[in-house]
Each structure stands twice: as structure tokens, then as C-alpha cells.
Amino acid sequence: MNASTVWLSCGVLRDELGELYRQGQISGELRFLDSMLHMDPLQLQTKLKESLGQPGPSGGRLILVYGDCCGRMLDLVREYRVGRVNAINCAQMLLGRTRYRELMKAESFILLPEWARRWKEIIQTELGLSADVAHDLMRENRSELVYLNTGLAPVPRLELAECAAYTGLPCRIEPVGLDQLLNFLVEAESAASIRSKGEVGP
Amino acid sequence: MKLSDDVNFQSWSEQLYKIMMNADRQGASDLISLSMTKGLSSEQIIVKLLDPALVKLGILWEKESVSLAQTFVAAKIAEDILLRCVPEVSMAHNNPVVIGNIEDDFHSLGRRIVATFLRASGWNVYDIGNDVPAEDFVDKALEVGAVVIGASAMMQTTALNIRKLREVIDSRGLRGRIKLAVGGAVFNWRPDLVAEVGGDGTANNAIGANALFLKLQAEAKGALIQ
Numbered sequence: 196m197n198a199s200t201v202w203l204s205c206g207v208l209r210d211e212l213g214e215l216y217r218q219g220q221i222s223g224e225l226r227f228l229d230s231m232l233h234m235d236p237l238q239l240q241t242k243l244k245e246s247l248g249q250p251g252p253s254g255g256r257l258i259l260v261y262g263d264c265c266g267r268m269l270d271l272v273r274e275y276r277v278g279r280v281n282a283i284n285c286a287q288m289l290l291g292r293t294r295y296r297e298l299m300k301a302e303s304f305i306l307l308p309e310w311a312r313r314w315k316e317i318i319q320t321e322l323g324l325s326a327d328v329a330h331d332l333m334r335e336n337r338s339e340l341v342y343l344n345t346g347l348a349p350v351p352r353l354e355l356a357e358c359a360a361y362t363g364l365p366c367r368i369e370p371v372g373l374d375q376l377l378n379f380l381v382e383a384e385s386a387a388s389i390r391s392k393g394e395v396g397p
Numbered sequence: 398m399k400l401s402d403d404v405n406f407q408s409w410s411e412q413l414y415k416i417m418m419n420a421d422r423q424g425a426s427d428l429i430s431l432s433m434t435k436g437l438s439s440e441q442i443i444v445k446l447l448d449p450a451l452v453k454l455g456i457l458w459e460k461e462s463v464s465l466a467q468t469f470v471a472a473k474i475a476e477d478i479l480l481r482c483v484p485e486v487s488m489a490h491n492n493p494v495v496i497g498n499i500e501d502d503f504h505s506l507g508r509r510i511v512a513t514f515l516r517a518s519g520w521n522v523y524d525i526g527n528d529v530p531a532e533d534f535v536d537k538a539l540e541v542g543a544v545v546i547g548a549s550a551m552m553q554t555t556a557l558n559i560r561k562l563r564e565v566i567d568s569r570g571l572r573g574r575i576k577l578a579v580g581g582a583v584f585n586w587r588p589d590l591v592a593e594v595g596g597d598g599t600a601n602n603a604i605g606a607n608a609l610f611l612k613l614q615a616e617a618k619g620a621l622i623q
Contacts, residue, residue, distance in 0.1 A: 236586065263552035266586030270553075283501065283554060299503040299527065323467075328420050332469050336506055 199223060199255025200384055203246055203277075206230040207285050207309045208260060210347040211373055220377055223255070230309055234321040236265040247275040256387040260380070262287065278387025280379040289343050291375035304337040304364065306355070308348050314358040326361055333362040340366040345373065404435055406445040413474075414450035420470035422477065429478055439482035447478050447517070455604035472510040472603065475517045493521045494610055495538045496547035497529040499562065502555035507581055510603040511547065518607035531562040538575055544617035545610050547578040548596075556583050556590055563595025573620035576613035580606070 200223035204212055207230035215221045228246065232239035243265070247257070257277040261268060262284030272279045282288045286305040287295040298305060310317065318324050324332065340362065342355055350368060359366040409432060416424040432442055454471055494515060498508055505527050512522045523541055525533060534546050546566075550556035559579055566575055579596035591599045597616070600609040 236582075263554040266553060266583050268553055283552065296528070325420065327422075328470055331422070331473065332506070336509065 201226060201257045202260050203257060204260035205233065205285060207307050210308065211345055211376055212260065214347055215373055215377055221380055231316065233264055234317065240265040240267055243271055247271065247277060256384060258383050258387055278383045280383040282379050288376050288379050289371050298341060302336065302338040303341045304333065306340055306342045308345060311342055311351050311354050311358065314354055318361065329361055330363040333364050337364055340364045342366060342368045343371045344368050345371055404437060410446045410449040413446050414453050417450060417454060417471040417474055418467055420467055422470055422473055425474040426477060429481060442478060442482050447475060451475065451604050455602060468510060472513045476513045479517050490519045491521045492614060493523060493541040493543040494545050494547065495523045495525060495534060495541065495543045496549065497525040497534060498527040498549045499555055499558045500528055500530050501558055502550045503527045504551035508549040511580065511606045514603045514606055515610065520610065531565045534562055535565050535569060544574065545576045545578055545613045547580065550581045551583060553583050556581065556594055559594040559596065574617055576617045578609055578613055
């Protein structure tokens with residue numbers, strides 16, 4: 196891992212990246228944006244552009260720790276000549292491709308720790324789903340809630356129970372390590388080009 | 398004079414539209430029951446109440462003023478009405494169409510809503526699910542005689558997987574004879590992606606899917622005649 200790498204990440208992985216950093220598995224600088232930007236892809240794109248336009252690490256790399264969360268994510272990578280983890284979303288980063296596909300085939304609805312804590316904000320406020328509609332929608336499209344327990348925060352049992360009741364889905368907890376996430380990060384850093392000195396944007 | 402002569406269709410359709418906007422599925426069911434007791438035929442309910450309400454909803458969608466909840470409930474209301482009315486209606490053309498989410502894409506909600514609206518419009522929908530390899534789309538279309546395939550992707554990375562479907566259609570000599578409709582949120586954010594992945598057309602929303610599929614079907618049948 197390169198000391199001059201900047202990791203620009205969705206805040207949903209703040210604890211996990213922080214832990215890998217603390218363990219010395221990654222080095223460099225961690226930068227985070229609000230995870231709730233995920234609910235507004237255009238706003239996320241704007242914020243990413245602002246961040247990518249700031250001076251980056253000279254002689255180093257900038258890696259986006261983002262899934263495909265806005266309409267022009269791949270274009271941003273090309274335009275600003277930065278790296279990006281090769282994952283669809285944050286759940287796939289934690290689970291790896293194989294387990295993610297298995298859970299999707301099983302029609303699981305995945306909750307990361309931060310999403311679980313903020314479920315009301317997402318389901319009620321951002322998506323505008325009443326209990327009746329959430330119940331119908333989730334029961335028709337999903338089979339279960341799966342909370343990914345990275346072990347870095349207490350399991351929010353009350354919130355999970357509330358979310359399960361609101362959506363009508365059973366909820367279970369799946370332990371998940373940080374190995375898959377680290378693999379994605381290492382792969383992205385290896386593939387990313389090194390920025391020339393003073394390079395700040397497109 | 399029939400009971401239904403008393404019904405102001407425009408006003409009733411307006412009521413249905415308001416019920417959809419309030420995401421009130423039970424309210425819609427009550428309204429349809431009432432319209433049946435008033436003597437409206439199944440065809441009148443679909444053509445004079447449901448269709449205009451959906452068109453109005455589609456216009457609002459263009460302005461991005463419709464929430465996920467409203468969209469979902471509108472689709473469910475349309476489905477409910479069709480389940481009650483379609484067995485009696487012979488206007489359905491019943492042409493086959495194949496839809497699915499392209500390989501690596503698991504966002505099924507939009508596809509399911511599109512399926513509902515297509516069925517509402519008389520299509521015989523073969524929904525082959527999520528994470529579907531390109532070859533499976535074409536195999537299914539050939540099996541059921543569909544001339545339009547609908548491939549859905551929510552994100553840019555998965556949308557690019559549709560290029561393989563384009564290649565499979567072309568490599569089997571089916572270009573023009575099987576048309577490729579593409580859809581999903583990312584195509585609304587960046588319409589240029591339709592051409593990039595080799596799509597023959599897209600619709601901005603589920604309600605517009607019928608018009609798109611009819612157009613592509615006509616083009617495909619025109620190509621067959623030529």
C-alpha cells in the first residue's frame with residue numbers, strides 16, 4: 196500500500212476503512228462523503244466532482260471507494276484519471292462477488308451497519324414508503340433482511356427489529372470480515388495510475 | 398338508459414389518478430367496485446378510467462415529480478384492475494415479449510413494474526428475471542417468437558453488459574428482426590448510453606414501455622416483410 200494514496204469513500208464504509216487503516220492494511224489519507232448522497236445520485240455526482248477537483252496527491256493515487264452509485268461514475272474515473280474499486284456497490288465490496296450474487300439470487304435486502312442505523316431516514320423519508328406500501332413492496336421483491344455485521348459497531352438490534360416490522364421481512368445477521376473489502380482496495384490501488392506532480396483534475 | 402350513462406368518465410379517472418398519487422391501493426379497489434356496480438364494463442374501466450390516469454401519471458413522471466411509492470402503488474393498482482377486468486376483455490393482442498435484468502444486475506423492481514404495465518397493455522410477458530446472460534434473452538425470444546427483447550440495467554457498469562446482448566443478436570443474424578429495448582434508471586440519467594450499448598430504443602418510464610414496444614414490434618415486423 197502506498198502512503199500517498201488518497202481513498203475517497205462513501206461514508207457508509209467509514210468504520211471499515213478506518214479499521215483497515217488502523218491495522219496498517221491500507222495507508223495514505225482517508226476522505227469520506229456523506230453516505231446519504233447515495234439517495235440522490237445527481238447530488239453525489241456533483242459532490243464527487245467537487246472533491247476530485249481539489250488538489251490530489253502528487254506522485255500518488257486517488258482511489259474512489261464507491262460502487263456504481265451515480266450515472267457517470269465510470270466517466271468520472273476516466274475524466275479525472277483516478278482509480279476505483281471494481282464493485283457494483285458497497286455490499287458487494289464487503290461480501291465479495293460470489294456471496295453477493297448468492298444473496299441477490301435469494302432476494303435478500305442487505306443492510307450495512309450505517310444503513311441499518313439510518314433505515315427510517317432511507318425508507319420513510321427518502322423513499323417515502325408508508326408501512327403498508329413498504330410491506331407490499333418489500334414482500335413482493337425481497338425475501339429477507341440481511342444485516343452485515345462487520346463487528347466494528349454494536350448490532351443495532353432495536354433498529355433491525357423496527358425495520359423488519361415495517362417491511363414485513365424476517366431479519367438475520369450475517370458476520371462478515373474485511374478481507375473482501377481489502378481485496379477490492381488492493382486491486383484498485385494496483386490498477387490505478389499515478390498522478391503527476393501538481394495534477395488536480397481533468 | 399344504462400346505469401353507466403350516468404358516469405362522468407373524466408371525473409372518475411381523475412379520482413383514480415388522485416388515489417394513485419396518494420398510494421391508496423384499497424381506495425382504488427373500492428372505486429373499481431363502485432364503477433362495476435354502476436354498470437361499467439371491464440373495457441370501459443380499463444380504457445376510460447385506468448388508461449387516462451396512467452397517461453397523466455406518466456406526464457408527471459417526466460417532470461420527476463413521482464415518488465417510488467407512488468410508482469409502485471400505481472403499478473399495483475393497474476395490476477389489480479387488470480386481474481379483475483382482463484379475463485372479460487378480448488382487446489389484448491397477446492404478442493410475446495421477453496424482459497429481464499442483464500447479467501450482474503439485480504434491481505428487479507423497475508423490471509417488474511414494466512412487466513405489469515406491459516401486461517396491462519395486452520402483451521404476453523416472459524419475465525426471465527435478474528442476472529440473465531445475453532444468450533438466454535435471445536434463446537427465450539426465439540423459443541416464444543418474441544420480436545422485442547427488453548433488457549434492464551440500473552447502473553452504468555451493468556448497462557454496459559447489454560453490449561453483449563447486442564452482439565449475440567447480431568451474431569445470430571437477427572439484427573432488425575429482434576429489436577432491443579433498454580431501460581433502467583441509468584438510461585434516464587444519460588440517454589447517450591442507449592446507443593453506446595446498442596439499444597434500439599428506450600422509454601423514460603414504465604408507463605411509456607408499451608408505446609416503445611409497439612413501435613419496435615412494428616419495425617421488426619416491417620424488417621421481416623422486407
